[in-house]
Amino acid sequence: KAGVTQTPRYLIKTRGQQVTLSCSPISGHRSVSWYQQTPGQGLQFLFEYFSETQRNKGNFPGRFSGRQFSNSRSEMNVSTLELGDSALYLCASSLGTQVPRNTIYFGEGSWLTVV
């Protein structure tokens, strides 16, 4: 079956603009989480959604937000972009139940460059 799908794959934005990234999870998966990857900070957890509710949140400013739709698809938004927001944004999905053996699968990521 299809994996985690992220769009767009690459984008360039100007400081001060806002951006929306989209993620379609694996069919049947109800949990979607987002991560930011940068050379300096590595992989950092942004937030997780399950059944349209934010279940966990990482240590990022309020400019970073997300939402999940009834079909489990998710979007994340970054407002008032800063140069430091340039990163690879990874979406991940899992079944979402509180069973530790659930594997978390990642998409190919969205490369954001802020100029």
Added chain:
Amino acid sequence: AQSVAQPEDQVNVAEGNPLTVKCTYSVSGNPYLFWYVQYPNRGLQFLLKYITGDNLVKGSYGFEAEFNKSQTSFHLKKPSALVSDSALYFCAVRDRGAQKLVFGQGTRLTINP
């Protein structure tokens, strides 16, 4: 708080030799541990996981990992390295009761022909 450490930023191995990528963890309670691989300009690919049971876990592409509770380690191994194994490898621990992963800093593995 849960954490993992990958003590080596870079590992170089000759093709055909065995490889080991190290990971140590710090968790409260039982650890749920994962290995992922990232090829250039790609996302993360799941390799294997330890939840419970046998200390030797087998995964994709011939990789395996050994869980050692007394040494709090979860090292990734492969008996015979391929040039195509060259990539960035991440160890991660799953936050208890959550779908959140805490990652190590990553180890760049280079297999020399």
